[in-house]
Amino acid sequence: MDKLDCMRTFAAVAAQSSFTGGARQMGISTKLASKYVARLEEQLGAQLLNRTTRKVTLTDTGRAYLERCLPLLDQFGELEDVVQLRQQELAGPVRITAPTGLGSRELVEALHTFQQAHPKVAVELVLSDRHLPILEEGVDLAVRFGALKDSTLVARKLCRMRRVVVASPEYLAAHGEPAEPEALATHNCLLLTTAPQPEVWAFGRGSGARTIPVGGSFRANSPRAVAHMAAHGLGIARCPHYTALPFLRDGRLQVLFEKQETDPITLYAVYPPSRHLTARIRALIDHLAAFFAPA
Structure with missing residues (x-):
């Protein structure tokens, strides 16, 4: 022993x-x-x-x-x-947690390239749409959106991501394209329940910022699910840009109110305070910062 x-x-x-x-x-x-x-x-x-x-x-x-x-x-x-x-070789375990939407695709792509470069690093990925307590769960690193609420943790900014309002051409052809955010009251809006106020959408920045009450027939705790449903023509969604991007590229979704978007959300790497971070965790944080920077 x-x-x-x-x-x-x-x-x-x-x-x-x-x-x-x-x-x-x-x-x-x-x-x-x-x-x-x-x-x-x-x-x-x-x-x-x-x-x-x-x-x-x-x-x-x-x-x-x-x-x-x-x-x-x-x-x-x-x-x-x-x-x-x-030896130029990193090794050992890393336990990382992230939201389901980002973690199941974009983060996996980042981890894939990291582990290709460092095959002896063993990654355990825990996906959850609630914030797992890092110390209690033995988590080395968390990838999270939004401001850091726990002052005992350390956060490094990875990137800022747009929040976009999107709809399919088919939905807009059938129901009309809203000219202003206030017109969303007459549309079926798809709600993301993990947002602080799912039924209130913010538009604009600074002195021009305003909020619009919305409602609809579908709500989910996954931003990717909301984007998928909008691509299928059910209604208008507001979601992180990365979840809508595949559908924007193939034309199944289009962005509305682009000039009235609110402030982007920030993606952070969060970890416990420590006098010393292992080389593999430092290397992974640096890798994630480089991977997400183009976003």
């Missing part, structure tokens, strides 16, 4: 105040995490954690040990990075 693994597991359990959370962060079973920490305590001849049915807390000795343990773990990580960079 490697002492370094025991130390890493102890640090993860302490950070999560839970053997279950620490084990998830380490990618091991709760039983094994408990075994690692018990082995470390046995080697040290001291109790590091107080265990109750509800919570795990640090003893005074455990707190002092953790303060000295974390810098050592960072240094070990840096040593591994030095070897990897010298």
